[in-house]
Amino acid sequence: MSPTPTPDDPDVWDAHLAEGNANQARKRVAADVLLRDSAGRVLVVNPTYKQGWDLPGGMVEANEPPEEAVGRELREELGLEVTLHGLLVVDWVASHGPWDDQIAFIFDGGTVDLPHGLSPRDEELSEARFVPVETALTLVRERMRRRLTAAMDALRHGRPKYLRDGREIW
Template sequence: MPDVAYYASLPRTRGAAAALLLDDLGRVLLVKPTYKEGWFLPGGVIEEGESPLAACVRECEEELGLVPRLDGLVCVDWGPPRDGVDAVNVFVFAGAITAAQIGAIRLPPDELSDHVLVSPEKVAELAPPHIARRMPPSLRAMAEGRAVYLEDGRVPALGAAATPQPTGLDSRAANG
């Protein structure tokens, strides 16, 4: 029997899941929340007991009114505490969105005010810096059929000089 009190005393980390969706022209789908500045990938908080993939699917359905094709995990990005909010692990799943799906997007008006398809190089002009930094390595990983590990949108320095970060992943595969 597990020591419930011990596990309850351990620190908890928040989680979020997002969908990096590209159309047939390679443009990235971004959404504009009503409650904060900037443009973001569709996604949101992982609920208690929910897997990152299930959260991504649920958030796409809630935010877009549809479930796009998701091809797999392309990024895990550890976000440090920011603006009074705890650290968060963000799981980014890559996928595709068709022209028919784009035409069928239904945004929840109390949560999202708009959506846009932009070329990958335009993301930095619209998204907050920590989101924009995540895009190039995530798009590279997507193109190469692998996943990347990031810290605040950046590939961390690994090796003897770096502080070891337990990832459970082979560092060559995670950062290659």
Template sequence: MDTMTAAFFADEGPPEAEFHPGIARRMAHKTVAAGALIRDPSDRILFVVPNYKPYLDLPGGIVETGEPPSAACRREVLEELGLDLPTGRLLVVDWTPGRGPWSDQVQFVFDGGVLDPSAAVRPAADELTGIQWSDLSNAPIRASLHRRLSLALTALTTGAPIHAEMGHRYC
């Protein structure tokens, strides 16, 4: 646990006791993921090529227990690409339903900034087969990710984060 998170927990006081033992275990648990929208000076997006699914994806991954989404984003970009980039501001929070082997998720997209495409990127061989720079319009990605990234690009220009459900703006 990082220092900031530990301080937040200290401010909260002792953990709450369950009034009805076992109820917390029976509640739904969602997967949380965090990704970075990294662009080049031409506004192409940096995608990773996972070896475990047929579509491109953003650099990022699953948030670990007790880990803030912003810290997970930075950790995952470092693990996947060898890049220690600061996590920028929140662009989109998107809920996606469970599908196939994946449970439903709350997905955070953070601004990963602008990176020179010649930067030394080292894709993690255990989970990626490479990287690809692409315009959003040409990227072979799921429709929901395309919608989510369209919203993220909007959030970059408006300065306001966007709440979405399956890539559709909510309200």
């Protein structure tokens, strides 16, 4: 039986940690942003690769912080640069269909007015527009509807919400 690795032998220790890292669960992570205009409408986007409208954002790449993923997605898909104002929602989503579980974030993108409108910059979106919150809630799928509702509540109360499968825990 070999001795338990210790930090005293950095090469053996790093190999031990790498083996543990390789065996730990990986989570899919999504990061979206709640952007509003001065009329209080919210920005929604219509993805070409799935049904229903969505908030702007997307999947986080390997070793990418979620808030940086939001910035990358906004630049790539809409040509927008936005300063985030904080976290609104974290939602742990159970595995469903072919998908493993996921952690979904919604960040506060604040208010932005675009005098020349907004149009998608790549093939992942067919449309982007500001709509009243009530309209947005009818356009997005149920899971996002619950997140968006929680995000609006987090804005009103000034504290982030933690959801499990779209249902508020805290």
